[in-house]
Amino acid sequence: MRVEPFSLRLSTPLSTAHGTIDARDGFVVRVEVDGTRGVGEASPLPGWTESLDDCADALERAQRTGCDGWDAALADLDDAPAARHGLALALADARSRAADVPFYRYLGGDSTDRVPVNATIGDGSVEETVAEARQAVEAGFTTLKVKVGTRAVDADLERLRAVRAAVGADIALRADANAAWDASEARRALPELADLDLAYLEQPLSSTDLAGHSDLRGDVPIALDESLAEHSVAAVVEAGAADRVVLKPMVLGGPDRAREAALAAREAGLDAVLSTTIDGALARAGAVHVAASLPDPPAAGLATADRLATDLIPDPAPVDDGHADVPQGAGNAPDPAEG
Numbered sequence: 001m002r003v004e005p006f007s008l009r010l011s012t013p014l015s016t017a018h019g020t021i022d023a024r025d026g027f028v029v030r031v032e033v034d035g036t037r038g039v040g041e042a043s044p045l046p047g048w049t050e051s052l053d054d055c056a057d058a059l060e061r062a063q064r065t066g067c068d069g070w071d072a073a074l075a076d077l078d079d080a081p082a083a084r085h086g087l088a089l090a091l092a093d094a095r096s097r098a099a100d101v102p103f104y105r106y107l108g109g110d111s112t113d114r115v116p117v118n119a120t121i122g123d124g125s126v127e128e129t130v131a132e133a134r135q136a137v138e139a140g141f142t143t144l145k146v147k148v149g150t151r152a153v154d155a156d157l158e159r160l161r162a163v164r165a166a167v168g169a170d171i172a173l174r175a176d177a178n179a180a181w182d183a184s185e186a187r188r189a190l191p192e193l194a195d196l197d198l199a200y201l202e203q204p205l206s207s208t209d210l211a212g213h214s215d216l217r218g219d220v221p222i223a224l225d226e227s228l229a230e231h232s233v234a235a236v237v238e239a240g241a242a243d244r245v246v247l248k249p250m251v252l253g254g255p256d257r258a259r260e261a262a263l264a265a266r267e268a269g270l271d272a273v274l275s276t277t278i279d280g281a282l283a284r285a286g287a288v289h290v291a292a293s294l295p296d297p298p299a300a301g302l303a304t305a306d307r308l309a310t311d312l313i314p315d316p317a318p319v320d321d322g323h324a325d326v327p328q329g330a331g332n333a334p335d336p337a338e339g
């Protein structure tokens with residue numbers, strides 16, 4: 001197992017209620033499984049995963065335990081989801097390459113060309129938000145996700161009203177509060193969000209507050225994202241806390257874990273929306289493959305390539321007309337070293 005650091009800058013930073021994401025640093029992870037090489041990506045995002053230093057330490061540890069077999073190395077990375085993602089994706093890449101099938105087929109998915117994706121619209125003024133929404137619809141997106149929670153609730157409602165007025169009734173509109181609201185703010189927003197026919201409200205309350213989210217459910221579907229970093233799908237289902245789950249492989253510890261969570265969610269009647277933490281191209285491709293491995297996936301949060309000033313490889317899953325192309329070569333995506 002070899003580990004190589006990288007640093008990517010965002011040309012279009014994403015403003016969220018957690019703060020602004022303007023760079024993504026991480027590690028390319030390479031393995032060889034029975035003579036077949038595989039490449040993965042570990043891109044920690046503090047607040048969501050372990051820190052960059054902890055990720056580096058964990059990968060170093062896994063390099064040592066890797067001698068006892070890959071399962072031992074993976075087990076050693078339980079407390080470092082981004083590091084585990086890097087290794088799990090590299091192993092999956094090698095194994096699907098050895099089987100000579102694209103990763104989504106290796107996962108059991110039926111043959112498919114593309115998956116629907118949402119446009120991601122960061123915090124901004126009413127005018128900026130509307131301009132981005134219009135641009136996205138012109139580019140062919142039929143689902144928009146707008147970040148809220150940085151401003152007062154009334155200001156966010158004004159932004160969403162303006163977007164709805166600009167794009168019309170046929171566009172699916174999502175809002176992501178990134179845990180910024182308390183229960184009274186969320187309660188105040190919900191009737192208006194219902195009037196705006198919001199497709200779902202993502203993570204209004206703190207990640208630990210499953211009961212609070214359960215109380216909010218009603219006319220507006222509630223999706224949980226941050227909560228899945230701490231709680232299993234089973235716990236979310238048990239608490240009746242969500243109508244949808246948002247799954248980020250980098251946060252859950254790997255594409256294998258994300259697919260397991262998606263299957264568990266679907267089993268319980270919850271749609272699973274794949275997304276990333278604005279990852280590099282290898283992890284983004286992995287998330288596209290996981291989405292593509294599911295029958296009829298809802299629009300995924302995977303239209304983020306354009307935000308990166310540079311990337312690990314040319315975009316393996318380019319977005320066009322509101323869909324991401326599903327890579328059809330064997331494995332996950334090409335190794336950056338192979339050009």
Ligand SMILES: O=C(O)CCC(=O)c1ccccc1C(=O)O
Pocket residue numbers: 014021118119120145176178225275276277278300301302304
């Ligand atoms: O899901 C999307 O549309 C894009 C990704 C996204 O919003 C995001 C990106 C980085 C960190 C957190 C989040 C989030 O979904 O909350």
Ligand SMILES: [Mg+2]
Pocket residue numbers: 176178202203225226246
């Ligand atoms: Mg979110």
